[in-house]
Amino acid sequence: MSGDATENNILGWERYNQMLRLASSWPEVAVGQSPKETIWSRNKARLYHYLPSNTQSQKYKTPILIIYALINKPYILDLRPGASLIEYLVKQGYDVYLLDWGKPGLEDKHLQLADYVLEYIPRAVKHVLQHANTTELTLLGYCMGGTLSVCYLALHNDAPVKNLILLAPPIDFSAPHLLRQWFDPKNFNLDAFVNDYGLIPAEAIDFGTRLLKPYQNFVQTYLSLADKLSDEQAVQSWLTMQKWVNDGVPMAGETFRQWVRDFYQGDKLATNELCLRNQRVDLSLITANLLNVVAEKDHIVPPCQSQPLMDLVSSRNKEQIILQAGHVGLVAGRDATNKLWPALNAWLASRSYGN
Amino acid sequence: MNDKPNNPPTPADFFNWLNQMVAPMANASATMNPNPAMSLDPLTFWKSLLDKNQETYAKFMQQMVGSPEFAKTLGQSANATASYRNMVRQAAKNYLEAANMPSLDDLSQLSEQVVGLDARLDDLTDTVSEDITELLERLVRSMESIGERIISLENRLQTVENIGSRLDKLENQLDQLNAKLDNLTPTNQNAAPRRASRSKKPTVNAVETEMGE
Numbered sequence: 001m002s003g004d005a006t007e008n009n010i011l012g013w014e015r016y017n018q019m020l021r022l023a024s025s026w027p028e029v030a031v032g033q034s035p036k037e038t039i040w041s042r043n044k045a046r047l048y049h050y051l052p053s054n055t056q057s058q059k060y061k062t063p064i065l066i067i068y069a070l071i072n073k074p075y076i077l078d079l080r081p082g083a084s085l086i087e088y089l090v091k092q093g094y095d096v097y098l099l100d101w102g103k104p105g106l107e108d109k110h111l112q113l114a115d116y117v118l119e120y121i122p123r124a125v126k127h128v129l130q131h132a133n134t135t136e137l138t139l140l141g142y143c144m145g146g147t148l149s150v151c152y153l154a155l156h157n158d159a160p161v162k163n164l165i166l167l168a169p170p171i172d173f174s175a176p177h178l179l180r181q182w183f184d185p186k187n188f189n190l191d192a193f194v195n196d197y198g199l200i201p202a203e204a205i206d207f208g209t210r211l212l213k214p215y216q217n218f219v220q221t222y223l224s225l226a227d228k229l230s231d232e233q234a235v236q237s238w239l240t241m242q243k244w245v246n247d248g249v250p251m252a253g254e255t256f257r258q259w260v261r262d263f264y265q266g267d268k269l270a271t272n273e274l275c276l277r278n279q280r281v282d283l284s285l286i287t288a289n290l291l292n293v294v295a296e297k298d299h300i301v302p303p304c305q306s307q308p309l310m311d312l313v314s315s316r317n318k319e320q321i322i323l324q325a326g327h328v329g330l331v332a333g334r335d336a337t338n339k340l341w342p343a344l345n346a347w348l349a350s351r352s353y354g355n
Numbered sequence: 356m357n358d359k360p361n362n363p364p365t366p367a368d369f370f371n372w373l374n375q376m377v378a379p380m381a382n383a384s385a386t387m388n389p390n391p392a393m394s395l396d397p398l399t400f401w402k403s404l405l406d407k408n409q410e411t412y413a414k415f416m417q418q419m420v421g422s423p424e425f426a427k428t429l430g431q432s433a434n435a436t437a438s439y440r441n442m443v444r445q446a447a448k449n450y451l452e453a454a455n456m457p458s459l460d461d462l463s464q465l466s467e468q469v470v471g472l473d474a475r476l477d478d479l480t481d482t483v484s485e486d487i488t489e490l491l492e493r494l495v496r497s498m499e500s501i502g503e504r505i506i507s508l509e510n511r512l513q514t515v516e517n518i519g520s521r522l523d524k525l526e527n528q529l530d531q532l533n534a535k536l537d538n539l540t541p542t543n544q545n546a547a548p549r550r551a552s553r554s555k556k557p558t559v560n561a562v563e564t565e566m567g568e
Contacts, residue, residue: 042477043470106459107466123481178421187423187430196437204433211420211429215413223405 018229029239032075034087036098040127044102047124049131050090059093062162062352063132065124066098067152069144070116070251071205074100076244077142079332083237088341094352095132099124103249109198111252113151113259114276121152122159129160138163138348139288142331143301144259147171147269150309153288154281163351164288164315165344168301168330171283172270172308173263178212183264190260194253202248212299241332270308283312290318291347293330293340300327319347379408 040047052058066086068074077098078086089096099120104111128137139161141149146169153159173180182188194200210217221242228234251259268274274281290313294306303322310320321343325335405412419425444459451458457465 043473105466106463107470181426182429184426187426189430189434192434192437196440214416214420215409220409
């Protein structure tokens with residue numbers, strides 16, 4: 001046997017042993033490490049205020065309120081030091097708040113979208129303004145959080161929102177999409193599913209999301225770990241991402257029913273037919289400064305679902321950024337750190353009041 | 356595997372199906388460059404096998420999940436175990452009731468009441484804080500108004516004090532004039548002394564004369 005062959009075999013066995021050790025004792029990783037305080041809570045929802053370090057000073061008076069999605073946990077925006085959008089914004093001098101919806105229980109199965117849009121978000125906005133002692137804020141919505149933010153603004157004409165930043169928001173569901181095919185009433189009995197479960201399990205939502213790219217999500221992601229075993233930082237990055245992917249939250253049954261029926265099946269938001277507590281959501285009433293960030297390689301919320309928003313709002317000051325990233329890579333990947341975050345800061349800095 | 360659904364699958368059916376799954380991998384390994392150095396490393400061998408075919412596997416799986424048949428199967432499987440779950444749930448509920456223990460529904464109802472209570476407390480806190488804020492604002496406005504009035508009164512008082520000091524000066528000047536007038540008229544010793552200027556206003560002519568001198 002040649003020397004190269006021996007070396008290859010040794011390296012291969014070493015990697016094999018490393019994989020076995022990793023699989024046998026899955027290390028716990030720390031996530032969401034940016035210091036924060038809870039300034040308000042209601043039911044499972046928590047409103048967090050992120051604290052700057054002693055050496056940082058607040059540069060901008062206009063606070064940022066981040067509205068996260070109802071799927072998965074929000075620490076994807078604060079994954080680890082150096083890979084945290086929240087940490088970046090705080091370092092740039094912004095006053096950052098996050099509305100964490102928490103983990104709903106069976107008692108929350110009756111919660112509807114209207115409850116989130118008309119009860120939780122307005123109260124969170126009020127508490128942010130009180131805590132920050134200001135009169136206007138920036139609303140930042142990611143994924144479904146963007147949809148909720150848009151509905152809130154459309155139903156509250158006098159909302160004290162100066163700027164609206166949306167990251168991959170699903171707005172227009174008219175284009176063909178796998179989820180739309182799976183949720184077609186011919187294939188899927190929505191009412192029976194929701195009535196049976198009450199609270200849609202996190203595993204069901206996670207499975208459905210992974211099924212959009214089955215090979216990549218069920219096979220390739222683990223193979224990619226084998227390639228990175230010699231790089232400790234890459235392994236840590238993989239482990240933190242996997243922790244978030246596997247850390248889903250259930251969804252209230254009525255919210256899921258409305259999300260599938262009115263959005264995936266009915267496409268009511270983009271056509272201004274969506275009603276929340278008998279109030280019609282009219283996107284043309286949105287006039288806040290708008291930054292719409294779209295991920296070109298997003299298979300969960302493809303660009304065709306986010307881009308139409310630009311033509312539906314009445315904002316005079318609006319801009320769209322298209323990044324070559326996926327749905328999660330948009331906020332937590334290399335492109336996020338190098339492209340999105342600086343672009344976001346540049347756009348927001350000129351639209352936030354200085355201290 | 357078996358065209359006749361009433362007959363159980365035979366071992367031959369099983370191995371035919373297995374061969375269909377393994378055939379692509381066997382073909383791929385046959386086309387690989389046999390490298391004795393890799394043959395002893397299972398992980399590298401497996402990885403190279405997958406690298407060569409992963410694009411094919413990915414495409415195949417993507418086509419599978421995108422097919423209408425898969426969508427139908429997925430929808431049906433989502434509700435397939437509903438009756439079984441209902442049966443288990445009902446059995447558990449009956450057992451817990453018989454054992455005089457709370458069921459999941461009972462706990463859920465209790466939690467709903469707690470959630471409702473929490474919501475009411477939050478609303479009450481908001482209302483009270485709004486009322487307090489409004490009261491404080493009204494108090495501040497009242498205090499500001501009082502402060503403005505006090506300042507106005509102080510200004511008026513200052514004006515009155517200024518007028519008083521000017522009156523004092525005028526009185527002093529009149530006293531001086533009276534003294535001079537008394538000095539100017541020494542022959543009128545029996546005449547009644549002039550009263551102080553406080554009780555009698557000096558005549559304009561006398562003052563003018565005095566001022567002229």
